[in-house]
Amino acid sequence: MSFVELLSRLGGMGRFQVTYVAALAVPLLMLASHNLLQNFTAGIPEHHCRPRPVANATAADVPLVVSIPWDSHRRPQSCRRYVEPQWHLLDTNGSANGTATEAATEPCHDGWMYLDGIFTDTIVTEWDLVCDSKKMRQVAQSIYMAGILLGSSLFGILSDNPPGALPGADPADPGALPPQALRALVRREPPLPGGAVAALVRTPGMRTVSCGVSFVWFSTSFAYYGLAMDLQGFGFNVYLSQLVFGAVDIPAKLLSVLVISCLGRRLAQGGSLALAGLCILANIFVPSGGG
Known part of the structure; x- marks a missing residue:
């Protein structure tokens, strides 16, 4: 008797099996959502260095171009700023006029400024996981995936040792197997050394x-x-x-x-x-x- 025939004789997909599969699907849906959650909780908004303070002037009074070098796409660089304000980059009318390629730059010692966009409050903006600390964003994802690996291994082993139980046959169903026949079909074999993990590479x-x-x-x-x-x-x-x-x-x-x-x-x-x-x-x- 094949396994499919045995399941059919036992009644097939019953209320218990439907409830079991439905209960199992709920945590699986949540797990899939958590696997991709960092796309949103660790999103990187556009950012640039916080400009150096300028004497007798507020940050709003100082154009960004004199404090932050621009990249090839005419956007402020994310991880560098000028050591000194480059006032000569402004025309006489106060508009921007290029980038000082030879001017000395330095890392963002005073932190970053994040621009409003799709992401406004993430772990990146909270802990400044950009530039030299950008790799910590990947570390956070790696720690989560390591937890999944550990949990899968642990609970996978535990799931191989459930308490055994034989279902009772319905006396009113002439096609149902009696418990004695089930015990004859389902034979418990003595456990082999190494458990289920070793069985994967035994032969x-x-x-x-x-x-x-x-x-x-x-x-x-x-x-x-x-x-x-x-x-x-x-x-x-x-x-x-x-x-x-x-x-x-x-x-x-x-x-x-x-x-x-x-x-x-x-x-x-x-x-x-x-x-x-x-x-x-x-x-x-x-x-x-x-x-």
């Missing part, structure tokens, strides 16, 4: 499957999270980008079920990975910048 066949599945999961996750966790790098509105990611994911899941049913798991998995790889390689030839 050559299991080692091949485990290595293959791990490689596929790593490749898929590396490509997906590399894109999904850096929506700001696309240069578009992050909220719209996130909406597109979510909207595409739903029909993709449904289409994958259809493709696997028609072509088989191996061909569907290999084809999707090859297509994703070709898209990533083709992105090398797409010019960056707006013009």
